[in-house]
Amino acid sequence: MLHSELPAVAHAIMREMTLHDVEAVxxxxxxxxxxxxxxxxxxxxxxxxxxxxxxxxxxEGEIVGYAGAMCIADTADIQTIAVLPQYEGQGYGRAMLDFxxxxxxxxxxxxxxxxxxADNLRAQNLYHLNGYRQIHCRAGYYNDGVDALIMEKSLTLNSPGATHD
Ligand SMILES: CC(C)(COP(=O)(O)OP(=O)(O)OC[C@H]1O[C@@H](n2cnc3c(N)ncnc32)[C@H](O)[C@@H]1OP(=O)(O)O)[C@@H](O)C(=O)NCCC(=O)NCCS
Structure with missing residues (x-):
């Protein structure tokens, strides 16, 4: 079980995803x-x-958010991150990113x-606020022709962008 960093008022826990969660996710x-x-x-x-x-x-027994990363050698990649619309704005996205x-x-x-x-401004805002900066743009990357922005954050303590708040 992971340590939750969620606000106490949220009555939620953050924990590792298990095989039992996959259908709900x-x-x-x-x-x-x-x-x-x-x-x-x-x-x-x-x-x-x-x-x-x-x-x-x-x-309360419901999966309201999920996220995952791949970590190989010195580079990690956020694979997915999502919070159900009715639970947005309660710090869940940030808590999962922090983890x-x-x-x-x-x-x-x-x-x-x-x-x-490129049209997902809410997610971009979350990433900017948490130390990410855009390093690349892949034109027309998504099925509907929208560009993909590639963003990066340093995880080393002494690098710019490593800290947030
Ligand atoms: C993008 C997404 C994951 C954000 O999740 P969330 O739980 O709403 O995010 P949080 O509540 O942690 O953060 C958003 C809020 O906290 C603020 N915040 C987050 N991190 C912060 C920080 N480090 N410092 C200050 N403020 C911060 C944001 O300004 C925002 O404020 P708002 O509620 O007034 O808009 C969610 O909107 C989502 O799932 N969207 C649909 C799926 C999606 O787009 N996924 C991303 C694909 S790349």
Whole structure:
């Protein structure tokens, strides 16, 4: 069980994603990313892979958020992060990011990357506030032609962008 860093008022816990969570996570995935949802099998494969770290936010028995990262050598990648719309703005996204940063650094990563749709301003805002900066743009990356922004955050203590707040 992970240490939760969620505000006490949120009545939620953050814990590692298990095989038992995958169906609920996949249901959330289908509603959040109808055009690009991962298949169920991908979540099963991801959480069993030793280079991956996945968490969920559970509130009153319901999975309300989930996130995961891949960590290989000195570079980690956020694979996915999502919070159900009715639970946005309660710090869950930030708490899961914080966890993935700590976990990736513990595994030896010096930087963490992610990609985000150019039209997803809410997610970009979350990433900027938590130390990420844009390093690249992949034109027309998504199925509907929207660009992907590649963002990076340093995980080493003395680098610019390593800290937030
Ligand atoms: C993007 C997403 C994960 C954010 O999750 P969230 O739980 O709402 O995020 P948080 O509540 O932790 O952070 C957002 C809020 O906290 C603030 N915040 C977050 N980190 C902060 C920080 N380090 N310092 C100050 N403020 C911060 C933000 O300004 C924002 O404030 P608001 O509620 O007034 O808008 C969520 O909106 C989502 O799942 N969207 C749909 C799926 C998606 O787009 N996923 C990302 C794909 S790349």
């Amino acid at each position: 996949h249901t959330a995935e289908l509603s959040l990313f109808p055009a690009d949802a991962w298949p169920l099998e991908m979540f099963f494969a991801e959480i069993q892979h030793p280079t991956r770290a996945y968490v969920v936010i559970e509130k 993935l940063h700590r976990e990736s650094a513990q595994r030896g990563a010096q930087r963490i990357l992610l990609e985000v749709r």
